[in-house]
Amino acid sequence: MQLARLIGPELKALLEESPAELRELLDDIHPEDVADVIEELDRDRAAKVLENLPTEYAAQVFERLEEGVQESLAEAMGVDVAAELAVEMDTDDLADFVDDLPPEMSLPLIKRLEELDADVATEVRELRQWPDTSAGGLMTTDYMWVEPGLTVQGAMEEIRRQAVDAETLDAIYVVDTDDLVKGYLRIRDVLLADPMAKVEEVMRLNLISVPPEMDQEDVARTLGKYDMNTLPVVDERGEILGVITSDDILDVMAEEQSEDVHKMGAIDPLSEGYFDTSLLTFVKKRAPWLLVLFIGGFFTATAIQHFDGVLATIAHLSFYLPMLISAGGNSGSQSSTLIIRGLAVGDIQTKDWWRVLSRELAQGLILGGALGAVGAARVTMAGENPTFALLVAATLISIVVMGCVVGGMMPILLNRVGLDPATSSTPFIATLVDVLGIMIYLSLARWLLLESGMGAFGTS
C-alpha cells in the first residue's frame, strides 16, 4: 500500500471529468487538498463535486473553503443539500459559516437544521452569541465529557460513544450534574487506570481555562504559555461551554499578526490576501492614513517657515535638514517597534512606562552620541567649520534622544487610553518626530551660529 498523493492538476482533471470515481480515492487525499482545487472550479461544477462526495467527507472539505466560496456554493446547492452537509460540520466552523451568510439564506438554513438535528441547531445558536474574535467565537461544542461518579471502565464506554463526533480527544472533561467542570482526564489516564476506580479519583485538577469573553489574542497567549493543545472555555459559574483547539489558534495568530503589521505600516488591516483585494479597497485602506500623515506633514512646512530668517542667513543649513531629521525618524521607529511588539507579546505593561522611558533615554544618548560623531565628521569633510560640526553633533544627540523617547512612549500612551498601540505606526511617529527635529535643528542653529557669537558661516 502506497501513500498516493495526487498532485493538483491531476486532482483537478479527475474532479472535473469524473467526480464519482473520486470516491474510491478519498482515503488517500486530505480534504484540504480537495478544498484547494474546488476553489478554482466554477460554481456549478464545484457544487456537483461536493454533492458526489460522501456527506461526511464533503463537510470536511466545505469547512475548509473560503467564506465567499461557501456562500456561493450553498446558494448553488440549495438549502436542503446545504443543511445535510452542515450538520456534519464541526460546530465552530458551522457557526462561522452561518454567521457569514446573508439573513435570507441563514434563516431557512437554521430552520432546516432544527428539523435535521435540534441539538446541532441549539449549539450553533449558542456559539453565535459570542463575538467572532472572542474565546466563545473560537470554541467548538464537540468536546468529550464524562460524569465524576462513573468508573474508569464506564468512562471508556462513554468515550467510545462520543468519539465519532468529538473534534479532539486530547482531554476528556469531568462534568457534574450541575454542568460544572470538576477536572479532566487525559486519554492515557483512562487507558492506564484501574478500570474499577472512580473517575473523580483519577481525574486531574490543574485545569487551565478561559472565560468566553476573553479576546482571541489573550487566548493564543494562554495556550502558548501553558503548551496545551486544547483549552476549555468555562463561564463564571464554572460551567464548561466548549473547547478551543490549537489548530484554530494558529489561524488566529496569523490573522492578528497581519493586522498588527498592517497597522504599523499605516494601513487599515486587510481582511483578504493581496491579490484578492480590489484596487478600490486598497485605496480606501491606504488613502485616509496617507492623507492624515500628509496633513500632519504640513506642520513641517510651518516649522521651517518659522525659521525663515535663519535659513535665509545660512542657506546651506537646508542641505542637511532631511539627513538630520530622518535620523530622528529612524530611531523613533526602532523604539516604537520594540515597544509595540513588547506590548503585543505581553512583555511590557503600561505601568512599566517609567522603566521604558529611562531605558530609551539611555539608548538615545548612546546612539545619538555615535551618530553625532559620524555626522560631525561628515560635515567637517564637506568643508564646514567646527562650530557647524558642533551644531550637527548637538542636533543629532537631541534628535535621536527625542526620537527614542517619543517612539517609546507613544505606544504606551495609546495603550493606556485604550487604543491599539500598533496604530501609533512607524510613519505616524516619523511625522511627529520630523516636526520636532526641524525645530531642534533650526533653534540650535539660530542659537549657536547667529546669537552665541561663536562665529558661523561655514564654507560649504
Next chain:
Amino acid sequence: MQLARLIGPELKALLEESPAELRELLDDIHPEDVADVIEELDRDRAAKVLENLPTEYAAQVFERLEEGVQESLAEAMGVDVAAELAVEMDTDDLADFVDDLPPEMSLPLIKRLEELDADVATEVRELRQWPDTSAGGLMTTDYMWVEPGLTVQGAMEEIRRQAVDAETLDAIYVVDTDDLVKGYLRIRDVLLADPMAKVEEVMRLNLISVPPEMDQEDVARTLGKYDMNTLPVVDERGEILGVITSDDILDVMAEEQSEDVHKMGAIDPLSEGYFDTSLLTFVKKRAPWLLVLFIGGFFTATAIQHFDGVLATIAHLSFYLPMLISAGGNSGSQSSTLIIRGLAVGDIQTKDWWRVLSRELAQGLILGGALGAVGAARVTMAGENPTFALLVAATLISIVVMGCVVGGMMPILLNRVGLDPATSSTPFIATLVDVLGIMIYLSLARWLLLESGMGAFGTS
C-alpha cells in the same frame, strides 16, 4: 473537590518556606505556574524546590524554564540529579536543553544519560543533528506507533503500553518492519473498529508529513493549512523520525513574528524580552542599522547640494521639502508592509512581481492624485502662485508613484536574491525614497519654475 488555584505570592511563600508540603498540592497546580515562580527564586532555593518535587513533575517544570535558568539550576543540582530529571523530560525539550549547555556541562550529562537510559541518549543525539529552526529541531521522538499486521485489539495493548511516555495521542502512526510509515490511526478509529480487524485495514492513508530539513516557518504554514494538531516528520525514504505538536508551533510563530517585526523596524531581532535585554545588547542591535541608514541619508545632502542653484534662486522651495518627501516615504512603507506580509504568509510569490508592479502603479497614481490635489490647495492657500501649485501636485503624484513602486518591488527583489524581505525595512525604503523624492522635486522645480518660462517666484 474544589479547583484550588494558588495565586503567585501564596505559591511563592509555600515554595520558599516548606517545599516538602507542596507535594500534596501538586495535583492542583499547573507546572507552568510553578516554573513562573521558580524563575523568581534565587538559584539554590530554586534547586531545592526542584529536588523536593516528584521527579516526573520536576521534569515538567524544568522543561518550561528559560534557557539561562535551566543552565544555572543544572549547575547547582550537579550532573547526577540533573540527569535523573532529564530522562523524564520530553525528548524535544531535552535536546534543546542539552544544546544550550556549554560542552563542559553537556558532555558529562550525556554520559550520565547513557547510563540511565541508553534509548533516551540515542534519541537526543539524533534530534541534536537537526538545526534548531528546522522541522527536525522541533520534533519529539515521543510518538506512538504500531505495526500494520497487528489486530486492533493488539494495537490497543500497544497504545496502553506506550501511553505513559508519548507526548501526544492525537495520532498513532503505522510503521512496518523497515521503519517505513504506512498510514496512521486516530484513537477514535481504535476505539470504534472491530477489535479483530487488522490495523492495515482500518488505518488512514491521507498522511500529511514534512521533511526534517523544512524551515519552521513552512512547518507552521503546513500545520495551519491542514488544521492539524500533530505533524509527522518523514525522511526521503519514508521513515518516520518524529512528530511536531502544534503547541510547539505556537511558540515558533510568536518567535518568527517578533523577528519579522523587529527587522521591519530596522532592528536586529532580539532573542529575549524587552526588560531582559541589556543596554549594551540594545545598542549593538540598533546602532549598525541606524548608522547604515544615517550614512544612506548623506545622499540626501548631496542631492540637495546638487540643486544648490535652484534653491538659492527660489529659497522657499525648502519649506515644502520635508512634507513632500515624507509623502513618498509613507506610501513606500505602506507598500513594503503589504508586500513583506504577503510574502511572509505565502500570499505573494517572486514570480508575481509583474502583477504587484501593475497594482502598485495603479494605487500610486490614485493616491498620488489625491495627495496632489490636497497639496496644491495647501500651497495656494499659503499664497503661492498657480505654477507653484502645479509643481507641488506634479511632485506628489511622481513621488507617491515612485514610493509605491520602490516599496512594492524592493521586498520582492530581496526575496529573489535569497535575503529576508523583512530587512528591506520601512526606514530603509524611506531613505532611498527620500533621495529620489528630493531629486524629483528639485528637478521638476528647475524645469517648471526656471526653465519653462512659466513664471515662478510665488509670494510665500
